[in-house]
Amino acid sequence: MTVDDNYDGVEELDAQTSGPSELEQSVPEVPRVRDERPSFTGLDAIALTLRNLSQQRKRTTPEGGMQFYVAKKRRSIDKFIDGAAEAVKKAATDLMSVMLRCVKKGALNVSCRVA
Numbered sequence: 001m002t003v004d005d006n007y008d009g010v011e012e013l014d015a016q017t018s019g020p021s022e023l024e025q026s027v028p029e030v031p032r033v034r035d036e037r038p039s040f041t042g043l044d045a046i047a048l049t050l051r052n053l054s055q056q057r058k059r060t061t062p063e064g065g066m067q068f069y070v071a072k073k074r075r076s077i078d079k080f081i082d083g084a085a086e087a088v089k090k091a092a093t094d095l096m097s098v099m100l101r102c103v104k105k106g107a108l109n110v111s112c113r114v115a
Helices: 003-017 022-026 045-055 062-114
Strands: none
Touching: none
8 A cells, every 4th residue: 555545545535525414414595684693503593493393302102291290290299298297297396385385374373373
């Protein structure tokens, strides 16, 4: 293999890669608006939107949409249960404080009667 053989291969490789990429071929040309700033990709906003819409995944099953609803309901129920547990704790401490107040007031009444 000589240097000339190697050089010819580089030219062929450059000739193959110099054409438009697959992405450029798949996006249709859209006329540019005057005030629109170009994006980093060189595509305008409409072409980027079309590309985004074409690359979004499609829902294959109806259950795919229901997972979010079920997860949301589970979180809501978990939150309710946690709140109920806190309410029970709070109610228990409130009941205990009421009972302690009653005991103290009863002790005060007894001490007032004795004196």
